[in-house]
């Protein structure tokens with residue numbers, strides 16, 4: 001059969017393949033073990049850590065969606081990342097982007113520093129000399145995450161893969177932020193894709209799970225062996241739920257993105273918004289590359305509020321359609337304050353270097369009616385405006401870092417500006433567990 005379209009692969013994931021009873025929707029095999037017909041006569045399945053029919057259906061659909069030879073479904077997104085690292089030895093160098101997902105950053109730095117699992121080089125791919133930095137590192141593996149979190153910076157996957165071929169390095173792309181609907185890294189030359197399927201692929205904020213997809217069958221076989229060996233394969237129930245979510249991936253992504261575009265246009269009109277970060281904007285530094293390598297600009301966006309951080313809570317309290325929570329990619333809209341939530345393990349100066357300001361907010365735009373989302377934000381800005389004009393936060397000053405970090409003398413005088421982000425960080429940032 002000629003290559004099927006995304007909507008078809010996703011909608012028909014696992015459908016009409018039941019060999020036992022011809023069920024249209026496949027059953028969930030919760031069994032841990034499988035009967036042998038006789039000694040020496042094991043069937044296709046023996047024990048569910050190694051192989052499970054429900055998990056296999058999900059793996060097949062994900063491999064087809066990403067255009068890979070083999071997919072391995074893991075119990076979390078982090079274990080999918082850990083799995084890719086099994087290809088490295090202590091003599092190898094791993095290059096990672098300076099702004100990768102915090103949990104991945106913690107994994108890479110701790111494995112390198114405390115376990116000597118590999119050598120680590122951290123590169124800022126937004127700097128002009130990234131090529132020479134990578135050539136100097138002579139890596140065995142290059143890790144990419146594009147768009148990045150929370151500023152949606154874009155890395156040129158094709159260019160990195162071309163360089164990697166010359167250096168015989170493997171390229172791994174964390175494709176969580178876009179899903180295969182909006183970006184297919186293997187087609188751009190990458191060797192491995194990893195996903196936190198917790199996000200868009202499941203899409204309903206009710207499963208934590210992951211997946212790794214390989215372009216090469218032999219590498220996939222080796223990593224499947226490791227997944228079983230380490231015991232990090234996904235649960236049957238999670239695979240069943242994720243298959244259910246996956247079937248609507250395409251229409252969800254379309255609605256997420258249409259809503260995000262309208263919100264970006266709205267935010268740009270807001271006097272209290274000083275910056276909007278979204279790769280779909282023509283003046284976004286990564287716009288041209290995003291346009292060339294993505295099938296859409298996605299539904300994650302960030303913006304800075306041009307107000308004193310003491311007023312953040314007023315804005316957040318006024319919103320009803322944006323829930324204050326980390327994570328992303330679910331059908332519901334979420335709002336996050338990276339400075340005190342996803343990126344709180346970075347101290348104030350590290351945040352400043354990374355461009356994460358005290359009033360930066362990140363949205364995971366859901367699939368609610370756009371008019372409701374826009375009305376909600378409009379209400380939030382109206383409340384914010386009157387609070388900041390009165391010079392006094394309406395909410396009691398919260399004790400969290402969001403309101404503790406004032407950029408200058410606070411108009412209300414109620415906030416001790418010395419109480420910065422770093423005060424809550426007695427630990428090495430890499431060890432501070434947030435998730």
Ligand SMILES: *Cc1c(COP(=O)(O)O)cnc(C)c1O
Nearest residue numbers: 076077078101174176196198209
């Ligand atoms: C959430 C996330 C992960 C980790 O996934 P879990 O499912 O939470 O273990 C990795 N990478 C990115 C980009 C993520 O957003």
